[in-house]
Amino acid sequence: MLTLTQTRERLQALGMHPSKKLGQNFLVDPNIVRKSLDLAKVTAGDTVVEVGPGLGTLTGGLLERGAEVYAVELDHRLAASLRETRGDEPRFHLAEADAMDKPLGDFPGDRPFKIVANLPYAISTPWMEKILAGPLPEKMVLMLQREAAERFTAEPGGKNIGAVSLFLAAAYVRRPGHAVARSCFYPAPDIDSVLLHLERREHPRSFAPQTRALMRKFFTQRRKQIGSLARQEKSPALDHWLAVLESAGLPPTLRPEALPLDAWLQLDQALQSA
Numbered sequence: 001m002l003t004l005t006q007t008r009e010r011l012q013a014l015g016m017h018p019s020k021k022l023g024q025n026f027l028v029d030p031n032i033v034r035k036s037l038d039l040a041k042v043t044a045g046d047t048v049v050e051v052g053p054g055l056g057t058l059t060g061g062l063l064e065r066g067a068e069v070y071a072v073e074l075d076h077r078l079a080a081s082l083r084e085t086r087g088d089e090p091r092f093h094l095a096e097a098d099a100m101d102k103p104l105g106d107f108p109g110d111r112p113f114k115i116v117a118n119l120p121y122a123i124s125t126p127w128m129e130k131i132l133a134g135p136l137p138e139k140m141v142l143m144l145q146r147e148a149a150e151r152f153t154a155e156p157g158g159k160n161i162g163a164v165s166l167f168l169a170a171a172y173v174r175r176p177g178h179a180v181a182r183s184c185f186y187p188a189p190d191i192d193s194v195l196l197h198l199e200r201r202e203h204p205r206s207f208a209p210q211t212r213a214l215m216r217k218f219f220t221q222r223r224k225q226i227g228s229l230a231r232q233e234k235s236p237a238l239d240h241w242l243a244v245l246e247s248a249g250l251p252p253t254l255r256p257e258a259l260p261l262d263a264w265l266q267l268d269q270a271l272q273s274a
């Protein structure tokens with residue numbers, strides 16, 4: 001675990017100024033590192049994917065607990081530094097890549113795994129959408145910008161609900177997040193952070209790509225009623241869906257944000273059986 005002073009020194013030695021664009025706010029609080037590992041119940045033999053290992057603070061904790069770590073880091077200076085400090089560790093696998101191209105780094109997805117990451121905030125939602133396309137991790141413990149955590153945990157009827165909230169709700173139990181003080185990072189970010197804990201459901205549900213695309217489209221027109229959104233698609237499957245909703249007491253005048261998860265799962269079913 002790197003202290004604040006060690007983090008500063010290491011960055012200086014690398015000739016680096018933390019990049020805002022890459023969300024480079026490094027963890028300098030050992031309690032938060034420990035809490036992340038505890039929430040994910042990381043034990044020897046676990047396989048863990050880490051996005052944005054940075055200087056390797058969280059990575060070190062994961063390796064100390066005996067995990068096999070697949071990390072993906074975009075910044076070549078940090079990747080070089082990790083190869084120098086962790087390169088000899090046989091349980092450490094580093095992909096120098098964009099996590100949007102390699103959401104799981106070099107992990108082949110051939111066994112159960114977890115994700116523990118202090119995410120670069122700019123990619124958290126699109127990266128999560130990629131993760132939810134599978135294979136699904138058993139657990140995810142993620143440091144997120146507060147707005148992203150609210151979006152991920154939003155319930156129907158709330159203002160933050162979006163397609164990603166529903167994709168997540170179908171597959172994961174979303175535990176309440178823990179607020180993390182700005183002083184736990186170097187440099188201190190000018191936004192609030194939340195540590196979120198997600199546990200895969202016993203029977204996770206996922207939406208077909210076609211349904212996901214349609215849901216995203218509907219949520220970009222969230223002020224429109226579900227009836228007009230569905231009818232504009234000119235599809236018998238969607239007409240059928242509206243009828244199913246109506247018989248369940250959900251009128252076509254509702255807006256996408258008001259529909260419960262079940263209604264979206266029914267949309268998936270209607271599109272699959274069309």
Ligand SMILES: C[S@@+](CC[C@H](N)C(=O)[O-])C[C@H]1O[C@@H](n2cnc3c(N)ncnc32)[C@H](O)[C@@H]1O
Pocket residue numbers: 022023024025026027028051052053054055056057058072073074075078097098099100117118119120121123
């Ligand atoms: C919030 S910092 C976390 C650093 C370290 N894990 C820690 O907790 O101290 C985010 C890290 O993600 C890296 N990063 C930013 N965008 C990335 C991307 N698209 N793909 C992979 N890594 C990225 C940054 O270079 C940085 O190391």
